[in-house]
Amino acid sequence: MAPRCQRPTHGSMPEAARVRYNLIGGHAALNVTAERIPDSQVVLTIEVDPERLERSMDQAYRRVAPRVRIPGFRPGKAPRRVVELHLGREALLHEALDRLVPEVVEEAIKAQELEMVATPDLEITSLEPVVIKATVPVRPNVDLGDYRALRVEPEPAEVDEAEVERTLESLRRRYADIEPIDRPVQEGDRVRLDITGEVEGRTVLRQEDVEVSVRAEELANVPGVFERLLGMGKGEEAEFEAVLPEDYARRELAGKPIRYRVRVLEVKSERLPELNDDFARQVGEGFESVAALRERIRADLRARAEDEAKRRLEEKAVAALVEQARLEFPPQLVEREIDHLVQDLTRPAAGEGRRAVERFLQQVGRSERELREELRSTATERVKRSLVLSRLAELEGIAVTPEEVEQELASLAGTSPQAAQIRQLFDTPSGREVIERQLRSRRTLERLVQIVTGQAPAAPPSQGQVAGASGETPEEAAQPAPPEA
Numbered sequence: 001m002a003p004r005c006q007r008p009t010h011g012s013m014p015e016a017a018r019v020r021y022n023l024i025g026g027h028a029a030l031n032v033t034a035e036r037i038p039d040s041q042v043v044l045t046i047e048v049d050p051e052r053l054e055r056s057m058d059q060a061y062r063r064v065a066p067r068v069r070i071p072g073f074r075p076g077k078a079p080r081r082v083v084e085l086h087l088g089r090e091a092l093l094h095e096a097l098d099r100l101v102p103e104v105v106e107e108a109i110k111a112q113e114l115e116m117v118a119t120p121d122l123e124i125t126s127l128e129p130v131v132i133k134a135t136v137p138v139r140p141n142v143d144l145g146d147y148r149a150l151r152v153e154p155e156p157a158e159v160d161e162a163e164v165e166r167t168l169e170s171l172r173r174r175y176a177d178i179e180p181i182d183r184p185v186q187e188g189d190r191v192r193l194d195i196t197g198e199v200e201g202r203t204v205l206r207q208e209d210v211e212v213s214v215r216a217e218e219l220a221n222v223p224g225v226f227e228r229l230l231g232m233g234k235g236e237e238a239e240f241e242a243v244l245p246e247d248y249a250r251r252e253l254a255g256k257p258i259r260y261r262v263r264v265l266e267v268k269s270e271r272l273p274e275l276n277d278d279f280a281r282q283v284g285e286g287f288e289s290v291a292a293l294r295e296r297i298r299a300d301l302r303a304r305a306e307d308e309a310k311r312r313l314e315e316k317a318v319a320a321l322v323e324q325a326r327l328e329f330p331p332q333l334v335e336r337e338i339d340h341l342v343q344d345l346t347r348p349a350a351g352e353g354r355r356a357v358e359r360f361l362q363q364v365g366r367s368e369r370e371l372r373e374e375l376r377s378t379a380t381e382r383v384k385r386s387l388v389l390s391r392l393a394e395l396e397g398i399a400v401t402p403e404e405v406e407q408e409l410a411s412l413a414g415t416s417p418q419a420a421q422i423r424q425l426f427d428t429p430s431g432r433e434v435i436e437r438q439l440r441s442r443r444t445l446e447r448l449v450q451i452v453t454g455q456a457p458a459a460p461p462s463q464g465q466v467a468g469a470s471g472e473t474p475e476e477a478a479q480p481a482p483p484e485a
Contacts, residue, residue, distance in 0.1 A: 032108050040117075040140050040330045044108050048100065048130040060096035093127065105134045115139045118332035137330030142391040144325050148459055152316050152452040157305040159298055167297045168275065171283055173213070176270040184231045185267055189214045191229060192266040197222070198259045199244075205258075209265060221249070225260060237263045252364035314445050317452045321392065322384045329387060337379035338372050393444040397460040400439045408435050 031047040061083055066076035070086050084092055101122060109116055118137040125131045178190060185191055190213055197205030205222070212219060219226040224242025232238060239261050248254040273279045280287040287293040346356040361368055392398075409426055412435075413419040425431060450456040 030104060030108060030111075032111070034112050037135075038328070040138050040328050042112070042114055042136045042138055044105070044112065044132075044134040044136060045125075046104055046108050046132045046134065048104055048132070050129060052104075053096070053100070053130055056096040056100040057092060059099070060092055064092065064095055097124065097130070100130075101132055105132060108134065109136060118330060118336060121332075137332040140327065140329035140333070140387055142325060142327055142329075142387050144321065144388060144391055144395065147321060147324065147392065147395075148451060148456070150317070150320055150324065150452050151454065152313060152320055154313050154453060155309050157302065157309040159301045159305055163301055164294060164297050167301070168294070171293075172272045172275060172279070173270060175279070175282060176272045178268050178270060181267055181269040182234070183267065184233050185214055185229050185264065186269075187214055187230060188270060190268040190270065191264055192268075193229075194261075194263045194265065195222070195225070196261045199253055199256050204250075204253060205260075211268075222260075223258075225262065228260070228262065229264070232262075232264050234264055234267055237261070252366075310449075313449060313452075317448045318385055318389070318445075320452065321388050321448065322381075325384075325388050325391075327384055327387060329383060333383050334376065334379050337383050338375050341375045341379055342371065389441065389444050389448075392448060393440055395460070396444070396447050398440060398443050398447060400436045400443075402432075404439060405432050405435050408439055 030049065030052075033045040035043045035045075037043055058080065061080040064087070065078060065080075065083055068078065068083055068086060069075065070078045070082060073082065078086070101124065105120065105122060109120075114136055115138055116136055117139055120137065121135040123133045123135075125133050181189075190211055192209060192211050194208045195205065195210070196203060196207075214226065214229050216226050219229075223244060224240065228238055228240050239259065241257055241259050243257050244253050244255060246255045273282075275290060277289045280290045280293040283293060287296065342357060346360045357368070361371060364371070366374075409423065409432070412426065413422045416422065426435060447456060
């Protein structure tokens with residue numbers, strides 16, 4: 001994120017206690033006032049020495065002189081006072097400040113030994129003398145409290161027998177005999193159709209000669225279509241309206257009326273096979289009996305239920321840890337996370353840069369400010385989650401060795417036909433860093449689950465470290481862990 005730098009016309013720095021120091025490298029002294037403010041930020045007020053400013057003005061003159069055409073002088077040969085008169089002193093001053101401001105801010109941050117975690121916000125509060133206000137985001141402060149005492153009750157992983165029967169019914173439909181039929185559409189039929197949908201005069205759905213299963217659950221993403229198809233015949237057309245639900249997947253369309261146009265091209269009936277041992281022997285690799293098929297379905301559903309129960313437990317554990325923690329972090333981290341979320345939303349148009357964002361905003365009918373505000377809550381929660389998990393990993397001494405990264409890389413590549421491409425993608429310093437963060441994130445969640453269920457090993461000595469300290473760089477501590485590969 002680029003620094004936001006504001007310039008005034010004129011003004012003076014308010015009187016305040018100042019820390020004066022001489023910077024290494026022959027630069028003139030800077031007067032610097034450092035003030036820590038809430039949300040892990042430090043405000044540096046920097047007054048530039050007039051001699052330092054004068055040198056920068058002279059350097060700016062030498063950069064711009066060759067580009068200025070002044071009657072009576074060859075390019076680059078006009079004296080500085082003539083160039084100033086031609087351009088105006090303020091224009092030359094701004095040229096000087098474009099390089100001087102980041103230079104002196106960097107020097108001041110180093111002199112104050114601040115650990116910056118994001119780009120500072122810059123404001124020039126005075127031009128005579130030049131005074132710069134730099135709001136520097138520094139390392140977040142994360143106190144997890146007595147996290148080892150956290151407890152979360154796991155949810156049971158249960159298999160619904162009705163789901164077993166629904167899965168069997170789905171298998172029967174997969175192996176059904178499909179044949180055209182000359183009668184109106186009934187529930188359970190398959191229909192070939194053309195369909196379009198318009199919202200506020202804009203086409204948001206257009207599919208031609210598509211085959212659908214006429215079941216409510218199969219057509220849930222096109223509200224109203226299931227009910228209207230029932231009773232229609234081959235060649236029949238219909239135009240009707242429905243209202244998209246408030247929780248519709250495409251948020252820009254949620255709650256809005258949609259006008260459909262549907263034309264039925266063909267009606268087909270399904271003739272389901274009998275549910276017997278002969279059918280079971282046709283399914284997949286083949287099963288000896290319907291009972292054996294049922295048991296496999298039940299086992300698969302149980303494994304899925306256990307995975308879902310584990311995911312819910314992890315989410316509840318992280319939420320409990322975030323709720324207990326005392327967090328202080330700079331708002332710039334949230335802004336950066338919003339940037340990431342916007343990039344995710346516009347990723348289908350990757351490579352188009354700003355145009356992709358503008359096109360997306362036009363599609364959803366929102367301004368950039370409105371979109372960013374909508375994403376702020378999600379971004380804030382992601383930052384909190386990242387900070388508490390990073391701190392937990394540090395306190396629990398969770399680390400990943402280069403050998404483990406290599407093993408994970410080999411596992412990712414495996415015997416896949418794309419093994420060479422996968423290794424080429426991840427066998428780089430940045431790729432290995434992604435793998436290392438994934439492994440660390442996975443192990444941290446595993447340890448958190450052990451803790452909240454009372455199954456964790458003894459607390460390591462690092463648990464007693466000062467809250468907010470971190471062995472990671474500030475950038476690592478502040479960034480959310482990447483998704484699992």
